[in-house]
Amino acid sequence: MGGVVSAPKAPPPQMVLVPPLFDFPPLAARNRMLEPSYNLLFGKLALRSLFEDYFDAANHFSSILMLKPIDDRHVDLIATVSGPLDNKPDETIVGNALFRWKSDADDPHTFTDLYVSSSDPILLMRACAYYPRFGLGAFGIFPVLKKERVSAEDYGTMGLRYGTPNLSVGATFVPYTLGDDFPKSAWLVTKMGRLTAGVKYDPQFEKKDGAKYKNLKNWNGSIGYGLGSGSPLSPSFNFGLEYAQNSQFIASFFQHVVVQRKVNNPFEENEVIGITNYIDFGFELLTRMDDKKGTNNIQDSTFNIAASWQANKNILLKGKVGPLSSALSFSFKSWWKPSFSFSVSAIRDRAIGKTSFGFGLRVDNVREASYQRADPNFVMLTPSKAHLAEGIQWKSGKRPMMQSDVNSGNFDGVPRELRPLGKLL
Structure with a gap:
């Protein structure tokens, strides 16, 4: 009897590795319901992370647990x-420490936390509640222990907000304070x-014609x-123009680029031919426009330019x-549990x-790693001539997902950490 000849196995599809981002979402996003949306939109949150994260102060050290x-x-606890x-x-x-409790582990909008510090305030309590069904939210910040209380704001601040995918409106106020000191801010x-447009009222300057709201500096x-x-996972671009305090003009842009390069790593499997990289660019220009004569020094006009490159899951250059x-900043991250970065x-x-x-x-x-570097359950296939499977772009668990789903805004199959920060302003 003749032997049975088995058909040759098809070679595995060639893959491009998709490493987890160093930090996503950024830590500042944890507190986005405690401050005006105006302070976080227009690329401000992304620029803050680009200009500040992993840039340690000169002759200083910092540690975060x-x-x-x-x-x-x-x-969770952050110290x-x-x-x-x-x-x-x-x-x-x-030294500082922040202990946070959330009623729903997957809801970043409702929480209560306690903040303790070796500086003032010594003990601070914050609480935030948001009801997405109605779009209503409330929050409060209360210094429990403080070395010295000089103003009414030292006793606490409260706020109300209303948010939808296309609108955010709210105000903060100091309890028992009325008159020109009410509200403390509004947006x-x-x-x-x-297009995104917004206005913010922040009465930091003196009255004009008997009222603070008549002073355009506010x-x-x-x-x-x-x-x-x-x-x-998707490229993005944001350009913003701001006119602040009736004297400052601020122009900024932020761009997130997702690129792929070849892998020259002998430790990788043969079907791995490339890796996804993340590159960020940011620029901010501030120019004074008040009536005072300029002194032509650096204070009249200043700018900042920044860029970052994540080469793989372990290395970040900024x-x-x-x-x-x-x-310049060089960071190395080890994806143990917990992860360590230096x-x-x-x-x-x-x-x-x-x-x-x-x-x-x-x-x-x-912030857990959303996927592992060599995880076969989450791979990205580049649609090129070298690839055998041209249709499927992403796999997440057992459910295949098309690249067109991501482009159309369907992130149901994407790990939670990699979805957009929220469907509301």
């Missing part, structure tokens, strides 16, 4: 310790397609144009340039012509 229990996803590298008499080591932001206005879904200083920053001060260094250490299991 972000942990949550394995058996209880409703609570920070920072201070000078040398023993300066006017600087001390500062209105609306979205029309790719009003800020912005308009922005944005492309993209807000998920780091750099920024400004008129007073420039900085960063070193080199800061060049042009005023004194000196280069200084800063160091940072972070431990994190609050």
Whole structure:
């Protein structure tokens, strides 16, 4: 009897690795329901992360510990310790800790937390509740222990907000305070397609014609144009113009780029031919426009340019340039549970012509890795001639998902950490 000849196995499809982002969502997004939407839109949240994260202060160290229990996803703890590298008499080591409880582990909008610090305020309580069915939310910030209470604001601040996918309106106020000190701030932001426009009332300056709202310095206005879904898996672009305090003009843009490059790693499998990289660019220009004669110094007009490149799941390179200083940052991350990351920053001060260094250490299991570098259940296939499977672009668990789904805004099959920050302003 003749032997049975089995058909040759088809080679596995060629893959492009999709590494997890270093930090997504950014830590600042955890508190977005506690402050006006005006402060976070128009690319401000992305620019803040680009210009600040992993840039440690010159001659300083910082450490962040972000942990949550394995058996209880409703609570987490973030502790920070920072201070000078040398023993300066006017600087001390500062420690902070934030304990947060959420009624729904998957709802970032409703929570209560306690903040303790070695500086003032010593104990701070914050609470936020949001009801998406009605679009209504309320929040409060109350200093429980404070060394000195000078103003009414030292006793607490409360706020109300209303949010939909195309509108955000709200106000903050100090209890028992009326008159010109009410409200403490207010905002209105609306979205029309790719355009976002907003106005913010922030009465920091004196009265004019008997009322603070008549002083144009207490009003800020912005308009922005944005492309993209807000998920780091998709490219995005945001351009914004802001006129602030009747004296400052601010222009900014932020761009998130998703690119692919070849893999030259002998430890990878043969079917792995490429890897996805994430590149961010940011620019911010501030120009004074008041009636006072300019002195042509750096305070009248300033700018900042920054860029970051995540080469793989372990390495992040960042750099920024400004008129007073420039900085470079190198970060390495190990994706254990919890994950560990170490960063070193080199800061060049042009005023004194000196280069200084800063160091940072972070431990994190609050923001879990959304997928692993070699996980076959979440791979990206590039539609090129080298690929055998041209239709399917993504796989998440057992449910295949098309690239067109991501482009159309359907993120049901995407890990929660990689979805856009929210469907509301």
